Amino acid sequence: MRRFLLAVFLLLSGAALGAGGWALWWVYQPLRLATPTVDLSIEPGTLPRGVAQAVADAGVDVRPDFLYLWFRVSGQDRLIKAGSYELETGITPHRLMAKLARGEESLRAVTLVEGWNFRQVRAALAKEDVLKPDTKALTDEALMKLLGREGQHPEGRFFPDTYTYAKGSSDVAVLKRALRGMDKRLAAAWTQKSPDAVVKTPDEALVLASIIEKETGKPEDRPLIGSVFSNRLRIGMPLQTDPTVIYGMGASFDGNLRKKDLQTDTPWNTYMRPGLPPTPIAMPGKASLLAAVNPAPSKALYFVARGDGTSQFSANLDEHNRAVNKYQRGRADPSAKTQ
Template sequence: MKRFFLSLGLAVPVLALAAVGAFAWWANHPLRLNNSPLEVVIKPNSGVASVGRQIQRGGVGMDPRLFMLLVRLTGHGPDLKAGGYEFETGATPLSVIGKLARGEVTHYVVTVIEGWEFRKMRAAVDASPALRHDTRDMSDAELMKAIGAAEAAPEGLFFPDTYLFARGSSDVELYKHAYRAMQRRLNEAWNARAPDLPYKTPYEALVMASIVEKETGQATERPMIAAVFVNRLRKNMMLQTDPTVIYGLGERFDGDLRKRDLQADTPYNTYTRTGLPPTPIALPGLASLAAATTPAPSDALYFVARGDGSSHFSNSLPEHNRAVDKYQRGK
């Protein structure tokens, strides 16, 4: 037994040294790349674990767990920067992390988030130090004219995504790219739409998609949320959706939606007016565009939040009132 523990005591350091050696070899060994050169986009505000996953999904053959370990050992956790990076054959884990830490980007990025209002997109674009800000002093209508858009109101007309650009690029080009992306995505959704929807134009579908985007608690519920609003439109019922009221209040909204707000008539108050609001209320993503144009087959006319992020859907007002009592009033 004594000899066993002595052998074990000698083996543990040897194994540890072997593991350290293997890790050091891996850190300096060329990685497998799906292509060469290979461009990988790292989104802004990504944590170390997220960067590791983005690197792997981008085509770099590196285990995100080993990436995280190496980042911690090198102390570069706080240094990893967003942007578009180019990697070529011969890139090692250490060289990849070094490039990310030094910010050796080939392209810069601006990320536009699903559900943002256009004003938030403008703030994100204006905050990018790598862009040339040709639109900063323009009104929204002037910006739309500058990108060649037919519409004067920009809300909802820019596709939320991560956009790459070279340093010194004009923000006009970024807006053009995002606008054209939304036109393309909207047309695709419109061409694949379900029959007999209560929309006259793709723009009306876009308005609905923006409402679905703001009303959805769980992603899987988007088609059902859309079904409720489509069914209400068909019956000429008011949509009665809070996000449109909030949008209509604009800067007057202080985070607390009151009864008087629901009763104050604006073009966006769907408690006082039937039909869709005049414009979208946010930038909808692909899933909301799909839900608005292919809603779930359902007769539901109401929904209420359960308190866990999901919703209860009802076909009748009495059923809805019972659900409100249960989930909102605690009865």
């Protein structure tokens, strides 16, 4: 009898050791995926057993009960984080557990470019096929209300930058980050306002910065372009800047700005209306914000494109006309700036 019990004990012990060895081997073996890349989405509040089932349902050839047991044995089952994950060929149960515990989500990125208007921002977000288009059907007014800015015009209120997001995230989340980004950069720029700056409020600075952004060919010219427009505002001279007219034309602008367009009144036509337009016309970057609140000291009132991206600045009309004659004569490009 004793020999029989010993034999049973040895048999069970061997089986246990064998099972332990198999389990140790299994957690380091690549899992089979239905496709080279599998998208896994874990909703907030999903329990470890549900996560194991979600992995199998996503297209991973694994028994959910085995995976759940591994989650428990690893001691990290309570560390699993909700989110969107991308599982690639070669992933093992061990690597999967680490990925979920660390929250290594699958991230995408969208870039909002300096100088874009809000139509372009919305179009860029709509093209992101893994970004949930929760604002697609909303008007600009409804969108701003959703973002907590009811009654505020959206133009220029979002900071141009590259924003990462997890697959399946809402476009609302990206817009909120860009909105907070502009709030932060505008506030920081305002603290650096020169005592001689012509803008009286952060909102005025944002409007002026958007014009500087659209008028700048070379980054180093921003402070002087800011000076030109600040000087004009200071003496009551119209800004007479083409980008504001183009913005006021909206979708009707066909790429050519004509004399009749300059003579067609809109709230943004700075040839016909004095002072700043009622809203920004684009998203300004940090450098343009600083140029609006702290322009270069100068008496310049005019500038003209030299043809290499830089501008020639002039303090009076005679100088400006000579510069136009020098840099614009014989040029084939009718769109060259002569502000």
